[in-house]
Ligand SMILES: *[C@@H]1O[C@H](CO)[C@@H](O)[C@H](O)[C@H]1NC(C)=O
Ligand SMILES: *[C@@H]1O[C@H](CO)[C@@H](O)[C@H](O)[C@H]1NC(C)=O
């Protein structure tokens with residue numbers, strides 16, 4: 001454990017230095033059952049692959065009582081006073097949530113915990129409080145002004161979609177979008193906020209790199225080739241058209257795959273083939289981010305693009321693996337002091353952050369902005385925020401617990417509070433206003 005701390009403390013990057021404190025309190029709560037990450041990948045694929053996105057989504061038009069940030073609230077952290085917003089704790093927020101399950105927005109049934117009778121509601125009544133400053137309430141109008149004329153894309157898996165749905169619901173107090181999708185595949189849904197000429201796009205790409213299924217069973221998730229040095233066209237072809245990217249990846253890397261580089265097999269993950277190098281889970285994960293980042297760096301025209309890496313989202317199964325009766329029954333966040341970080345979460349997180357630090361440096365030289373949406377720590381503290389048994393398709397007999405995705409409304413809304421804060425810091429370049437010195441720091 002000491003070495004992890006040292007590893008963290010060793011980082012010189014300003015963004016990163018601040019990590020060190022919370023991880024000092026790596027007290028492993030033993031009640032948390034240690035599950036094998038690769039098993040979890042099956043749940044992810046279960047949840048994603050069977051997903052029938054043509055199922056009618058919750059678009060009911062009942063009015064709710066959304067919480068509005070007053071429009072003259074100004075974001076409180078100035079560039080003079082730097083503060084790591086990702087370091088903090090959850091505090092009670094009796095006014096929450098920002099929206100309800102009846103807000104006119106898309107809440108995927110699988111994350112619509114109230115609809116399926118989740119008995120407690122306190123999980124919606126917490127806000128993230130950075131230790132050294134305030135995170136302002138989400139202000140939908142302010143957000144929309146910042147992104148006027150832009151396209152923002154969520155690249156990743158169903159957790160990227162989870163954040164996208166949260167954003168659409170948060171914005172619903174100011175505007176509702178029209179569906180301008182160019183395909184019926186809702187994993188590639190596009191929403192246009194006409195009044196703001198602002199587009200939100202989902203670009204489904206759970207591995208970020210090119211994949212190919214092989215073998216007799218067709219799309220059997222276990223017969224997977226990953227081309228670790230080739231970006232997935234699903235998002236890479238859109239790079240010219242998108243201004244703000246939020247990229248992420250998660251449990252999909254836990255499943256078996258054969259890895260290719262320069263068209264040749266270079267190894268495999270969880271495979272039993274002899275004569276092939278065995279990758280650790282982190283290897284594929286690292287290469288996928290590296291390849292994704294290189295894709296951005298090789299763009300001809302950066303056009304003020306902003307690339308956010310949204311860090312690893314932890315799962316919280318207790319008392320069993322996901323397929324052995326494990327579930328997430330807690331109804332309160334952990335306090336920072338109780339924070340637990342399982343080794344595989346830390347490893348994946350560190351892998352992302354390493355790659356990010358490299359590309360951020362490169363980007364700075366070339367004028368391409370990479371930013372860290374560092375959500376992992378906050379979410380490790382939220383074992384109470386998952387659907388558990390209260391999120392599924394209407395007719396589905398839900399026996400498995402979902403301790404991977406996040407209820408809406410729920411703690412995932414905080415990701416968008418962070419996003420607003422960070423976009424605010426980027427305002428001069430985003431909106432084309434003249435840059436002041438220091439304003440680009442975050
Ligand atoms: C998806 O949902 C539609 C509409 O409810 C239904 O017709 C279709 O059979 C479903 N497909 C799958 C694969 O479940
Ligand atoms: C909004 O601004 C006005 C005028 O500056 C001020 O009096 C009022 O307290 C502000 N409201 C909030 C909620 O900050």
Ligand SMILES: *[C@@H]1O[C@H](CO)[C@@H](O)[C@H](O)[C@H]1NC(C)=O
Pocket residue numbers: 058060101102112114115
């Ligand atoms: C919202 O939640 C309530 C329970 O709190 C439930 O009865 C209702 O069906 C839900 N509405 C929608 C549209 O999901």
Ligand SMILES: *[C@@H]1O[C@H](CO)[C@@H](O)[C@H](O)[C@H]1NC(C)=O
Pocket residue numbers: 149150151197
């Ligand atoms: C809307 O934004 C796009 C870029 O995202 C731009 O090409 C287009 O001209 C804009 N349309 C209007 C009406 O401003």
Ligand SMILES: *[C@@H]1O[C@H](CO)[C@@H](O)[C@H](O)[C@H]1NC(C)=O
Pocket residue numbers: 270271272278
């Ligand atoms: C590679 O990993 C697989 C599955 O984890 C294991 O069965 C195999 O023995 C490993 N091979 C080597 C050479 O370590």
Ligand SMILES: *[C@@H]1O[C@H](CO)[C@@H](O)[C@H](O)[C@H]1NC(C)=O
Pocket residue numbers: 397398399
């Ligand atoms: C749902 O699944 C459980 C466990 O497999 C089973 O006991 C129960 O009868 C099922 N319920 C329905 C309505 O099918």
